[in-house]
Amino acid sequence: MPTTGYHSFNHSSSDLVGNFRHELPDFRMEGCHKKTYDLTTLGKTSIIIIFHNEARSTLLRTIHALLERTPILLLVEILIVDDASTHAWLKEPLDKYLQHLPRIRIIRLKQRQGLIRARTRGAEEAKGDILYFADAHTEVGEGWLPPLLQRIKENRKVLVFPEMDPIQHQSFEYWRAGDEYHGAFYWHMEFKYKFAPKEILNRRSDPTQPVPSPVMVGCAHAIEREYFFETGAYDTDMEIWGGENIEHAFRLWMCGGRVEVIPCSRVGHVFKPRLPYSFTGDSASIIQRNLIRIAETWMDDYKKFFYATQPSTISAVDLESLQKRKNIREKLNCKDFAWYLKNVFPEMPIP
Template sequence: MRVYSTITKHLKGKLDYYVTSHLPDKVRLVRLKERHGLIRARLEGAKTASGDVIIFLDSHCEVTQGWLEPLLARIKESRTAVLVPIIDVIDDKTLQYFSSNGEFFEIGGFTWSGHFTWIHVPEREKKRRGSSVGPTRSPTMAGGLFAIDRNYFWEVGSYDEGMDVWGGENLEMSFRIWMCGGTLETIPCSRVGHIFRSFHPYSFPGNKDTHGLNTARMAEVWMDDYKRLFYMHRPELKYYLIVRDRRNLQEKPEELGQV
């Protein structure tokens, strides 16, 4: 766990007390000295992880019984498989848990404006997976919930530290995984509830459009000539400059430890 939040009502000393008095010793609270935002905070958490598998979950999640084993089993089969559970909805006002029909779930897609969206499983993928509970390939992931082999996480480029606060990191990682030899898969036997809020409970420094800027960075590195379609929808981001570091991942995929 890691936190440096501008919202202090349930954090700081209250969080310290809860972790030490209610959670097992294996749970560690890692504090940052200044606000870094979701992306870089997750990187700091990953650096402290010591297990063979890293699992990222938003704080506003509730797991179900037996959610973890299917994720670990698939990573044991393929260390370059990055896995997401079926994400059920928890009502943000009543906290009621809504479980979707397990056989008719959706996978991740994206719009040309650079936003995540849900899409139906194509017929070709239903045939390829062979079973309604088989690992189902997904073009993208929602972002906050996934499991990955710890070594592969670093080999494939981890999170992009050049991205600010929040937004776009899910599409960047999705594109990168597929283009660098991995797979992104939904595991139907794993279910996690998630509170989908209608607002951001935190502010963005300088009121920057971090989602737009981060997504432009992703488009420049990973979308090749298709980035023109992104800029057709987001022309105000066309002249956003990026650094060279992430392009090296695309140009040298053989160095990413593919198996």
């Protein structure tokens, strides 16, 4: 039986799980079960899922889990954006399947745009107050959405993301992630999870409260729609995939916002061992250009530590489009990267 294959996961194991997993382990801590939320006061949500040649079973499980475990009062729509898939079943057969499901809207992109631009298109089309971006191989747990929306209600200038439980890419077992992790990165700009410093965790009055996160995972997060566009949305001159989550987090923190993990929201995600996405051109060069855009726009003199991790051949970046992002930084009166390192990520080692 193949362990990865085309999708970079065991397609056969995924198919055996089926289109909906009726029972997921509930890994929420005890205090989360005691919380109550007034759903009538929370923002109404558009869920945006991007897919490109996704496996049938993972895509349908993502959709069905959302429909089954999202309070209908909070759900405006599930926007499914097809980034120019070529697989036959993702065309008319998928349309026929989805037409029987409520609050589903599918957007077909005629040409491949990549995750970053496809998400932007979804956000532009969305009708909800809140945007929730999700990968097409995730499964939400019980009670996943109200804790995210409650935090945005308390502070509209916050991007929130759930505790991400790993779905094992070979067996598709649903595993438990730790409760005290947040998002971080190395100087070569690769996202990683790490334990949040004790001094940060100890500031909370109880462990169910949000954990500040220097950067966020790209596979699942929520933000107020108006605030998303106020602060520059995504950098649509980035290509396909890579670095958009780090750029977004830098921008929010440095320009007056926050990024937080919400412990009482749990979502499963298939973390793939390699990138299965098709790129037009060399994927390494495309991702490197994306990361250079981040370094040149946001990292000030600290960009030298990023460049020190790169090979001798550096991909060219369009300076005119880069200036547009620098103008956003100036318009939003953003702080410098030294402030970010001191106040948001002080544990980051300086070479």
